[in-house]
Amino acid sequence: xxxxxxxxxxxxxxxxxxxxxxxxxxxxxxxxxxxxxxxxxxxxxxxxxxxxxxxxxxxxxxxxxxxxxxxxxxxxxxxxxxxxxxxxxxxxxxxxxxxxxxxxxxxxxxxxxxxxxxxxxxxxxxxxxxxxxxxxxxxxxxxxxxxxxxxxxxxxxxxxxxxxxxxxxxxxxxxxxxxxxxxxxxxxxxxxxxxxxxxxxxxxxxxxxxxxxxxx
Numbered sequence: 001x002x003x004x005x006x007x008x009x010x011x012x013x014x015x016x017x018x019x020x021x022x023x024x025x026x027x028x029x030x031x032x033x034x035x036x037x038x039x040x041x042x043x044x045x046x047x048x049x050x051x052x053x054x055x056x057x058x059x060x061x062x063x064x065x066x067x068x069x070x071x072x073x074x075x076x077x078x079x080x081x082x083x084x085x086x087x088x089x090x091x092x093x094x095x096x097x098x099x100x101x102x103x104x105x106x107x108x109x110x111x112x113x114x115x116x117x118x119x120x121x122x123x124x125x126x127x128x129x130x131x132x133x134x135x136x137x138x139x140x141x142x143x144x145x146x147x148x149x150x151x152x153x154x155x156x157x158x159x160x161x162x163x164x165x166x167x168x169x170x171x172x173x174x175x176x177x178x179x180x181x182x183x184x185x186x187x188x189x190x191x192x193x194x195x196x197x198x199x200x201x202x203x204x205x206x207x208x209x210x211x212x213x214x215x216x
């Protein structure tokens with residue numbers, strides 16, 4: 001693809017990333033980064049596309065029944081010819097090698113995040129993004145893996161929460177497509193700031209319904 005229209009802002013030439021989760025955040029984020037020119041994307045997810053996913057996740061009608069990683073790969077192939085995609089139809093464990101320039105967690109479980117973080121700490125990773133989405137709220141933790149202060153802050157936050165502490169939302173109020181789209185935009189902007197040396201925030205929270213943006 002011709003990246004002339006954004007080449008004066010950023011370049012992801014020869015940059016690769018790993019995305020864990022190919023659902024509400026991960027599916028559209030993978031496509032966004034591919035269109036931004038990310039050279040390679042590795043995607044982890046062991047789930048399949050269900051009909052209930054279609055209104056809130058960036059999957060096609062024809063993707064129902066397919067592994068989510070396969071569905072996302074198909075989408076990327078239709079929208080970008082620059083990005084090589086490697087799929088892993090498995091869950092990440094603390095022993096998984098996640099070595100990459102950038103790792104993005106796009107999962108909806110505290111336990112899964114803890115396993116991913118352990119794997120990140122044991123791998124060669126430059127940046128880690130923990131993306132979290134409720135129905136109308138998005139959070140993004142950004143950790144420079146050379147910044148031990150930020151690593152310690154994230155350690156403390158992650159250790160302070162258990163799966164049973166997270167309130168269960170009614171199944172009819174769990175997700176919206178516009179929050180997933182906003183999430184992909186925020187992640188894309190964070191990647192732009194990382195590659196240009198401008199990423200300074202540790203936490204960004206966007207209450208989309210109330211139009212409130214908080215940056216720490």
